[in-house]
Amino acid sequence: MPRRVEEDREEYRKIIRGELHKELKELIRTGRLLGRRDRKGRFIIPIPSIDIPNFRFGKRESGIGRGKGKRGDVIGRKQASPKDGDQAGDQPGDHSLVAVDLDEVLSILQEQLNLPNIEPKRNEKFTVDQYKYTGIKKTGPDSLRHMRRTMRETMLRLIELGEYDEEDPLLIPIPEDMRYKCWKIVKKPINNAVIFFARDYSGSITKERREIISDCCWWMDQWIRKFYKKTETVYVGHDTEAKLLDQEKFYGFTSGGGTYISSAFNLIQEQIDLVYDPDIWNIYIFYFSDLENWGNDDKKVIDIMTKNLSIINLYGIVGILSYNDEDETLIGEIKKEEKLKKSARVRTYFLRDADDKMRIIKQMLGRRLGHYED
């Protein structure tokens, strides 16, 4: 029976989705979204209730209830449920909570920021074997027996012999009737990714900057993850020396000290050499800092980047709320370097306004305008 309600439900969801778009932009921007998840890991998003407006009274500030208690006793608080059955829900400006799963949120993110799908490196050298059931054969283990085909064979045989009785369709397969599924081995290119998140943890990275970094990392992590079977993340922090960090420390930790950006890139290089073979892994590197580098260090970074450009999927360099002039930082240096400037694999963004942080994601993972060599 086709359900009539499905049609109306779809219509309702369409409206909700329209509202979601509006809300989500705001929520992603302010980072409020990340905190609210339900048991199934879905996002809980408050959207303005879409109930039909009518003439009604303002807030209800009294009502009746039942129970013990004397005059003046407090029976509840606002926000927390007032313990009156029919209290909730009819207040103006009410929000309904909608649970949305990550895929939905990401697809809205994609629409909003116009993100292209990520393509893995073309890589024929290393492949994995995958089993695909494609055919039927007459022998095989019982666990792969194809029941329907077997019964069909039985039926065909019985009809041929004229023993099939429509009134009493009893089918008993004999060994010749048995059919089994068989598989083919398909070679598929390996589909792994490693994401390096590197940041400067010198004293100049304040709490505000840290929050921007953590929001962006989370979103980019989720987005890239969507396209790979297996994804690993490596967190790197540095001042004058670089260290591998765990996630928690990466987002929270700040120390004093100076800044050598090249230290982080050297550490990443080391990791790639030791653990993440570029032939097997798609490598993404994101670096966040206020770009207050010391001395002649920018040059060293440029060298490493240029050298590795062919094996890396993406370099993302983000300058966050820096007091420096853009041209005098690492980003400026990158722009001077012909090879890096032309590559679509090098992305830079210089964040000036904290409200613009979604631009970072757009800049890092979005489409590139103009002509770039791959």
Added chain:
Amino acid sequence: MPILLGDRIPGVKMSAELRNRIPSIIKVCKEEGLDPFDLVYDVFPYDEIAEIVAYDGFPVRYPHYKFGEAYEDMARGQEYGFQKVYELVVNSNPCYVYLLENNTLVDQITVVVHALAHSDFFKNNIFFARTNRNMLNEMASHGSRIRRYCRRFGRERVTKFLDCILSISHHIDPKLLWSSKKYEDLKIHDEIEHIEPKRLRVESDSDYMESFLNPEEFLEEQRRKMQKKDENRKWPEKPQRDILGFLMRYAPLRQWQKDVIGMIREESYYFLPQAMTKIINEGWASYWDSYMLSQKGMAEDEGIVDYAIHKAGTLGGKYSSNPYKLGFLLLQYAEECYNKGRVAGTVHPEWNMRWEDCKDRQQREEWDLKWNRGRQKLFEIRKNYNDALLILEFMTQDFCDKYEYFRWALNDDGEYVIVTRDAEKIKEELLARIDNRGLPVINLVNANGMNKGHLILEHVWTGKQLNDKMAELTLQRLFRIWKRPIAIRTRDDDDEDAYYVVCEDEKELTIYGEEEYIDEFS
């Protein structure tokens, strides 16, 4: 004989045990005096019940996303496990009862009795006397008509118009519930008629009497008066509460739009009695299922615990003022009063004292005249009362004390505080919520306001302010229907002066004082 369905959906069956018991249950109920319509019992799984509930019992209604939302809420309610629907009864003849599968047998028996009592109430209560008992077909017809309009004019367009109408769907006139004049046309005075004052006549050929019987100056004065009256004549002549009906006739709309208004209006009239008798109806049904199961022994020994759990679910809850419970308690209390003769005006023969003068707690407790007219009174209540009447009569101080009712209010610290246990105050609060379903009463006073076609509405002031945001949105939607400025005369909580909120186009709203409004537009 009841009709028992329940094999129509694969995998959903009415258990043989229940199937066998239903006819005997109905027999016992009828012996007790209940008088339901013919009953059709059907069993559904939860999601189907949820669908039917979302459509208010009519799965054939017109398409609108609000039903989708209701369904989604129900589905979520089930997921989180705080919502359970046991049954659904529709006011129709025959009466359809939808049961939820997988309920325990005792639950099902409870529900069978409960639903039967609802049906009895629909059939016998005076407020339902004029409702369409064949609403299922009517709704189906509405559904198919609106679907047809959707195909012809586009679903989006029809939904948009429906939204506008649903915004004002409860503006109908409860007085017309019993009236057959629901569709009577209002007189239109669009041109000044030449009315002559009445002349006195005598049976005589002699004209000479004329100037004495009907002196010219008197006639002239009458003529002037009538003309003046005609000039001041308003349209409509009396304030209209049935705004939907008025718009259906006079708003500049296309035929299909008028048809849509007509349908929504009819559905509003159909659902109005149910809104007016929610408490008493649920109370009546709960009274009967509890009587049948606990006192007539239908639950049997092992079932009584299940029954207690069921009741705790539907009636329980600390601090709860749920209408099921209130109705149930009020009816129990009313029965007790009439069993023991505790009725105002009754004199106790021994103590020689009237009930309302009896102040002594001990005496009040012992007051028992052995009337035993409780059941009889309940049947009277079922026939003649609605929620407001029941509460007015039986929500006494005794009742409130016995069942610990109180009135709460929100204080400045955002806390809900018990304010009073005075029955009058509690009643006041409760009635305010029941009156007109707790919504403001709005009359249409003038459809040609300022002689510029303004639609002037008046909020009948009861001391409570309108919700600004919602009023704004509603006015904008009204504008889309009337296509001329809409003004509503209302007031503020702290300010005594009335003012007009005027919607001149779909976007902006302006607020004018009473005189400002006249100055601005005349």
